[in-house]
Amino acid sequence: MPRNPRPRKPTVPQLLKSAALLSDAELRSLISGLAAMECERGKEVDRDEHGKPLDQEGHIEKRMVNGCGPYKYLRWWEGGKHRAVYLGKADDEKRSV
Template sequence: MARRKQTELNLETVVRWASGLSRPQRRDLIDALLALDEIEDSDRSLNSNGNGNGGGTAGGYIELKTINGCGPYRYLRFRSQGQYKSVYLGKGEED
């Protein structure tokens, strides 16, 4: 079987993909991206002046989980449309 060509991930590709989502799915995507942005801003603030709580903002936070002794696994936790949501981000770095 021929290997499928991997699509380059860029803004145009993401927006084209998002246009196929339902309105509630797009809202969840927007809220998740805003939470990631706030976490990044919080991390910058923490690194620059030593203040903050490690990225746990009102908009969202990254949680590291160990499952059955494996991990850590990174999850984005955020609030969207009045509900808490969770998105798996991939395996985290071990300390």
């Protein structure tokens, strides 16, 4: 009888790409849920004077690639490496990302 394989755990880049598709209200709910999970685990996050986590530096970057685009990337520093996740083609948005 074949074994049922365990479902694969999604990677952080996959989760971030999916999160980019959420509405503002859904994104706020996700952030609240993640903050609650972090508190439940008993982890205190060190923050700077503006309330930004010290170990998380990230931003959305829009850039042209080979004359096409612009394309959106989520960029951040992690473990001394500059990471990026492709979020999709940037359209003319009324709200800032």
